[in-house]
Amino acid sequence: MPDLVPPPPSGTYDDPAQERLYRKQRLAAALRLFSLFGFEEGVAGHITARDPEDTDTFWVNPFAMHFGHITVSDLIQVNSAGTVISGDRPVNSAAFAIHSQVHAARPDCVAAAHSHSLHGKAWSSLGRLLDPITQDACAFYEDHALFDDFTGVVLDTEEGKRIAHTLGDAKAVILRNHGLLTVGHSVEEAAWWFITMERSCEAQLLAEAAGTPVLIDGEAAKLTQNQIGGHFAGQFSFQPLLDRILREDPDLLD
Ligand SMILES: [Zn+2]
Numbered sequence: 001m002p003d004l005v006p007p008p009p010s011g012t013y014d015d016p017a018q019e020r021l022y023r024k025q026r027l028a029a030a031l032r033l034f035s036l037f038g039f040e041e042g043v044a045g046h047i048t049a050r051d052p053e054d055t056d057t058f059w060v061n062p063f064a065m066h067f068g069h070i071t072v073s074d075l076i077q078v079n080s081a082g083t084v085i086s087g088d089r090p091v092n093s094a095a096f097a098i099h100s101q102v103h104a105a106r107p108d109c110v111a112a113a114h115s116h117s118l119h120g121k122a123w124s125s126l127g128r129l130l131d132p133i134t135q136d137a138c139a140f141y142e143d144h145a146l147f148d149d150f151t152g153v154v155l156d157t158e159e160g161k162r163i164a165h166t167l168g169d170a171k172a173v174i175l176r177n178h179g180l181l182t183v184g185h186s187v188e189e190a191a192w193w194f195i196t197m198e199r200s201c202e203a204q205l206l207a208e209a210a211g212t213p214v215l216i217d218g219e220a221a222k223l224t225q226n227q228i229g230g231h232f233a234g235q236f237s238f239q240p241l242l243d244r245i246l247r248e249d250p251d252l253l254d
Contacts, residue, residue, distance in 0.1 A: 002072070002253050004246065007186075007235075012052060019052040021072075023110065023187055024059055028072045028252045030191035030238075031061050032245045034115055035068030037195065045115030046095035049187045050103055056080045058103055062089035071254040080104075094154050101160030102167065102183060109183040111190035120180035123201035127176050130200055133213040137200040138224035139193070139234075144172040171229070172197055188242070189234035196237070 005022040013019040027049045039045060045067065048058040057079045061070055076087030082096040095114075102112045123130070127148060132141045147166045154160060163181070167173040171193050172182040180197050184190030207213040216224070227233070245252065 001250060004253060016053040020059075023049040023052065024072045024075050025253060026187035026191070026238075026242070027059055027061075027075060027111070028070050029242050029245050030113070030187055031067040031070045032249050032252050033191065033195070033241050034113075034117075035066065036245065036248075037117070037198070039115040039117040039194075039198065040067050041116035043092065044094075046092055046099060047111065047113045047187070047191065048095065048099040048103065049111045050109070051077060054079070055107075056104070057085065058099060059086075060091060060095050060099065062087065063092040063095075065089065068249075071252055073254055097154045097157050097160040098163055098181070099160070101157055101164040102181070105161070105164035105167070106169075106183055108185060109190070110185055111187040112181065112183045113190045113194040114175075114179065114181040115194070116179045117194075117198045119202035119205060120174075120198045121178065122205060124174050124179055125177050129174065130197075130204060131213070132216040132221035132224075133207055134200065134203055134216075135224055135228070136196055137203065138216060138221045139196060139229040140172060140200065141221040141225040141229070143170050143225060143229055144174065144197075145170050147173050147175045147178075150175075150177040171234075184234055185231045186235045188238035189231055192234045192238040192241075195241070 030047050043064045046060050048060045051057045057077055059075045059077050062076050076084050078091045079085050084091055099112050129146055130137055130140050132138045145166050147163050182190050182193035
């Protein structure tokens with residue numbers, strides 16, 4: 001079994017092969033975690049990582065493969081035309097339509113995550129942004145958007161472009177009647193924002209079912225956003241989950 005590549009000491013590895021393996025290992029780990037947390041709904045859901053060398057291509061989970069079975073060697077590479085250029089399994093058309101446009105619009109981002117997780121899609125049906133009702137929810141304060149439209153399964157890159165435009169420079173977008181999408185400067189960061197955003201949706205659904213949550217005031221929410229909502233904080237917050245999944249599912253590195 002290959003060893004885990006540690007995070008690059010600063011920025012990215014000079015050797016693109018090393019950087020690629022680093023990203024692919026986190027991608028496989030993130031997919032295993034999405035399975036652990038029950039974020040799957042049939043064949044829906046995809047996490048992508050930009051290739052460090054061919055930067056208009058990305059790595060993604062293959063279509064219709066269970067998140068909980070994915071290993072590093074199962075990941076496929078897809079180019080800007082939607083063609084699989086590494087790997088022998090097909091790509092999910094919606095993954096290409098959405099993620100190709102998000103990656104193109106956000107050259108600062110390495111990764112994007114989307115799935116039809118239960119609380120994210122329940123919250124998305126309300127057509128509202130998350131409120132700063134908890135410390136954790138403040139990670140998204142003034143840093144997420146609402147795609148206030150739904151026109152069916154996203155199979156057209158024009159629709160992906162509209163989603164990317166709505167995302168803007170934020171870390172996340174709520175896709176109305178659909179679910180959540182997050183991005184990050186690392187795979188770890190994008191995956192962490194997805195996991196914690198799903199839980200923030202659950203928390204607000206629970207709180208509003210029980211009463212009227214007290215909002216954190218704007219100044220404190222902004223301060224908290226700066227404390228927990230940065231790129232490094234997102235990447236670092238993923239570390240305990242990575243440790244857990246590597247201990248429980250070491251075969252993900254194969
Ligand atoms: Zn979807």
